[in-house]
Amino acid sequence: MSAVDDAVTLLSNANINGVGAVYGNNLPQEELDSTDKTIVLVTDAANDPAAYGDNDFWALNQEVEVQIWHSQQLDSDPETIEVAMMKAFTHQHWQVAAVRQRTLDPDTQQLFNTFYFSRTKNI
Template sequence: MSAVDDAVEVLNQANIAGIDDIYGNNLPQEAIDSTDKTVVLITDAANDPASFGNNDFWSLNQEIETQIWYSQTLDSDPETIEVSMMKSFTHQNWQVAAVRQRMLDPISKQLMNTFYFSRTKILKETF
């Protein structure tokens, strides 16, 4: 599976209170238009070959970008959601690569934040 698919699965399985919808790669129009749900979008940030030897590589250094837009009617602390999200990834052998500061989305007027998570994926197949 791709890093995005794996990351979406991590968050779906975590079932974090306060996150309403999780999407990989793009948002459907209804999610873009909605300001009453907390929505997460996961996209690829890097997918670099690593562990070279014998004219080949054996792993991928992968990084994903995770953006979260909070519902305008959120009744919980965003930090609680963010810490739960970071713990969900670290418990599945991802590293927190970067966390940006919360800001107000200028279009939707929703509070938002961006995170980067990374992992090294060992390739088992030979191509």
Template structure:
């Protein structure tokens, strides 16, 4: 399963309070102007061959970007949601990468954040 789909499934199954929906690869046009829901967008960030032996790789380091778009009047503290997301990924054998911090969108008055998670998928040799 693609890393993006795996991450999406993980978040959806966790049913974290304050997250209204989770999308993979792109946001539907109907969601782009919605400021009344907290949504997550997961996209591919990087895939690198790993575990080299006998001139062949035996794993893929898969990195995804998690972008959270908080609704304007959020009722759950963003740091609570983010901590639950971090713990969810760590508890499921993902590693935490860079966090881009919070930004404010002056057009929609929304707070957003982006962070990266990655895992190692063992593929075997040729």
């Protein structure tokens, strides 16, 4: 499975309270203007060969970008959702590579944040 598929499955199975939907690679057309639920989008950020030897490699350094648009009707602290998401990844042997600051999406007026998670996958 790809890193995106694994990350989408991980987040979907985590059942994080407040997350309405998790998607990989693309948001469906009907979700583009959705502001009434928290939406997460996972995309590839890196997929580099690693662990070289004997003219071959046997691992991939993978990184995913996770974007989260918080619902305009969010009735809890966005940090609660974000920490739960970070814990879901770290409990499955991913590392938090970077966390960006929350900003306001100019189009939807939703709080928006971007995270990067990485792992080394033996192949």
